[in-house]
Amino acid sequence: MSRVIEARGLSRRFKQVQAVDGVDLALDAGTVMGLIGPNGAGKTTLLRSLLGLTHCDGDVSVLGLDPRREHARLMEQVCFIADTAVLPRWMTVLQLLDYVSGIHPRFDRGQAERFLASTEVSERRKVSELSKGMTVQLHLALVMAIDARVLILDEPTLGLDILFRKRFYEQLLNDYFDDERTIIISTHQVEEVQNILTEVVFMNRGRTILQKNMGSFETEFSELHVVGEATARAEAIPHIGSRPILGGRAIIYEGVERSLLEPLGEVRTPSVSDLFVAKIAGETQHVQR
């Protein structure tokens, strides 16, 4: 596997806020990374510095290029959707296709047209006449027809309904992803992406607080559902978070043998969103102390 993204000590400070604070990141080809964090955690700034859209301190290399100096060259191999609804509103779909096929050496127009044929987006319409969902579909169709090695999606489905969101990720996984490509998705709608991720990064206050392969999730984290008197014993074991469930508590442990927990109750692998909540809550308590 080849190293695709390498960042060391990435920092970016705006006047009062340390948006990104010493982030290290290393990604290989064939990964789908979920970048998960609350609003204002620094996700967008981190992704923009990987794309060379913003200045930052530290070392970054994407596909062996410096994104700040070689932005245009990098964009031949890297695609991104930086936000919903950034397509130029005055353009028609046809003009947009003309533009991308004239500019992008790796764009397959036929493929984009096939993607669009399966949607309600017709080529004669202007972007401003499309609904938000259709605009995202159009953008995704353009991006998926580009034979890029890295795809970065920053909150790509914000404000879309659940049907669009599900279809978006299905399409991404089925029609686009392969071993050669790397995808980074930032979102706070964790439930919808957790099944397609191979790697997960939690971010809070500009720092990464967790960086794990989804394969190691099962062995590292466990969630115990306890009821009755076992609760006190379970809470005595060092844990990273707990929440009330019907009639008892759900407690999440990191690096605790499952055989130790099994006598106390039902043990399972925590969902990414529950782990995220526990981690962020733990962080906040830590800071308050």
Add this chain to the structure above:
Amino acid sequence: MSNGKSSRWFTLIQRELQEYRVSLVWTPVCAALLLCALVLTSVLVANRISVVGQAFMEVVTQDENISSMNITIHIDDDAEGDVNYKVERTETPADEEDWNFSRKWSFKPKVGDSPAPPSELVAAGEDYAFNAVLGVINVLMVVILMIVTVNYLLGSLYDDRRDRSILFWKSMPVSEWEVVLSKLAVALLVAPAIYLAVALLTQLVCTGLSMLMVWRMDMDPFEQILGNVNFPHLVFMQVAGWVLTALWIAPVYAWMLMASAAARRSPFLTAAVPVVVLILAEELFFGSEYLRRAIGRHIPEQVVGAGLPVPAEMSSLLLGLVCAALFLAATVWLRRHRWEI
């Protein structure tokens, strides 16, 4: 590779023409149609109202009157968007220093008193009075062109930042140099080419209509009109005139691109305020007006006439081009590092 490169530039230019289709394509066409309609009306009424026809013949055939034909364009500051064009004939020769820093532009086609003609072709043109009449069409088109271009330049690097579509443009493998240069190329070459071509077509149509009018006045259209017109000379003057104008105006255009890339609210104020402040500060503190004069040289005073605007001061021209290059470099830097509003 070179094929790929030229198709890239074609795509970039095509994009600009698509975004500003109304101002860059439809405006000159509509203006031309309006002019043709005016001429057609005068042809239709000419032999009924003999004064019109007589005035027309005077203009066509007499050199002396041409030099005192004046077009004044008042852009009314009070009524926004309400532009009044007034074409008037004055008997007294226009004042050379009629240029005024307010938004009143004066254009004087010069035929009789132009300095030593640079080529035989130019010299040949002096005998063709009808060329000057047709030149008026070109002057009008260039005035519209400049208003449209200023609007284009001030908006071109600001609108995409405001509606955030810059995030899409930046996801394409196009460098900011290519973006900025393609916009300057549209302002200096592509848009003028469209406007000059439309002006030329209008001139051909008007020549035809004038021949019709002369014929209806029972005169020989070939002798009266075609004998007084020299098309190669007309085209040469208009194209060469624009090339020189473009060289002079390049720093002004580059400055506007920079203002457009730097603006957080109003590109127009970003472009105008620093200049006005600097000029006033210089006059206030040093009592001199070098800056005002230096800038004044690069603002179209007499854009096009039958006379070729010969660059009187080479150093001012070169300094302007150096400034243009600096402004462009600053524009690219702003696009890379300060694009967020």
